[in-house]
Amino acid sequence: MSTLRAKLFGLLTVLFLIPSRLLAEGKISNEVLVADTRHLHGLEAWWGNLYNDSRVQFALLTIIVIPTSGVILGLIADQFMKRLGIDLKKRSLSEH
């Protein structure tokens, strides 16, 4: 129950409070940028067109792709580290 409460608490934080943190980080100019897709093909052309057509979908896909790739790459790196013979579950040294 306490874990669930902590998760809900965290979700609310992310949804309502984090925006102001990032708004404070830097100013973004309001000029509209357009990707030149004339020389692109396949997936790159599709991605460039998505950027030009819908920034909402572009943003949504970005925030799905990045953590997913992070988790996948992290798990692959995990396997590699395990093969090296490193204990990835505990850190024996506990000091300041």
Added chain:
Amino acid sequence: MNMDALHMLMPIAGIPLYWPGLIILGFGVGIIGGFFGMGGAWMVTPGLNILGFPMAFAIGTDVTHMAGKSLISTMRHAKFGNVDYKLGIIMMFGTVTGFECGAQLVMFLEKVGSINFYVRWAYVVLLTLIAWTVFSDVAKRRKKEREAVAMGKTLDAQATGLEWHKTLHKINIPPMITFKTAGIRCSMWLPVMVSLFTGTLAGFLGIGGGLICMPALIYLIGCPTHVAVGTDLFNVAVSGLYGAATYSYKGRVELLAALVMLVGAAVGAQIGTVATKYVKGYGIRIFFGLAVICCGISVILKLVGASFAQVKALTDTTATVMILSVVSLMSLYILIEFIKGVREERRQSFAKQAKAARA
């Protein structure tokens, strides 16, 4: 991709980029981020500039890659038991409010017209203070160690040089909270007020906050070094993800570049995080202090360049070269510590297996 094999056309920015450079940059920042618990924006921006990235995309791409990289490091730190989620979530509230206060202060100073002067000098003062704190802490702990040796004793592994957190823990305004992972019990208002303070500074200076939050977790809250690194990375991962959303909505993210950097960062972040297993907490603190000094010198060089136009090109180039050299040297040091640690761990593991086989 119609460039030569080492260049990749960025579909949004429309420029060809040297992709091995992106992987190397991601790898280096991944190592340092995982080791120190920082997002590392101050290191990535000059690196992306050198690779020819347009400034408009540099920040957004950096924040996006930072979200993925910090997530990888947080996952690893969490498995080592280095992330105090309760503390991280509580601090997030104070940090966000503080960021807002910092942003308001910036807007006020913009009206007065002296924003650049105050921000740059505040940055220099803050970095000097952090570096002074780190090295005076190290010096005090060494003094305690020498005294213990003189008395024929061994200093407790948990002992610290500066003990400001002990005084702050005496504040007993309810509710009192126990943070199990960090191993501390204090008033809930302590992390809230500390994060409000660090958040205000970060919002005022316009930086991610890891550079300020990590030492605050150690010296004001009393977190062990490893837990401070892990908890700070948890915060960076959450805010980085929101950053990725807001910057991509505004069209300032080159996802392809972020993904290429993430390939290098995935390996680098693991190495940096695992290296914390083999380096003592105080070793991490010393290198963090050195990183802060280099960051401070680069800001001073930029200040000099802003004041004297005739040397601007020279000081800006020197600042960039210095930051990238520091990143390379620190990554190399952490990599060497990692390799030494892995060798030792494997040697112990084989010795244990051989002993079991003999028995």
